[in-house]
Amino acid sequence: EEEARGEARRAREGAQSAARAEESAASLRRGLRRSERALAEARREAEEARRRASECERKRLETHACLVDLSAGVGAHRQHVGELKRLAAQREAAHEAESGQLRRENEALSLTVRRLQAQLGSAKAPAVGSPASREE
Secondary structure (H helix, E strand, O other): OHHHHHHHHHHHHHHHHHHHHHHHHHHHHHHHHHHHHHHHHHHHHHHHHHHHHHHHHHHHHHHHHHHHHHHHHHHHHHHHHHHHHHHHHHHHHHHHHHHHHHHHHHHHHHHHHHHHHHHHHHHHOOOOOOHHHHOO
């Protein structure tokens, strides 16, 4: 009888131990499922981070290319502006030279006209005592 009780006790202890082991296994399985979900989420986040990093790199390269083009364009623009300024200065100098030449020619022609007018005036002037001088 004592042996049967001991065996029953061992059976109960074994059953309790098995139940604890089963509970522990179930807890471990739940923990494993949580870990698997966390790992899957971490992988999704890592993939999303890689995708964002790739997109950022693509945009960086695109921006860099734009800046290179812009820089080249600014350089070409500055060179063009410099050429236009040189051309404008040359035209201004040519205009000043031509304007000076035209002023000198105009002065010479004005002097010639005044001389001719003076000559005409003295040629047309009536003699003192002539009928044309009396009308005045």
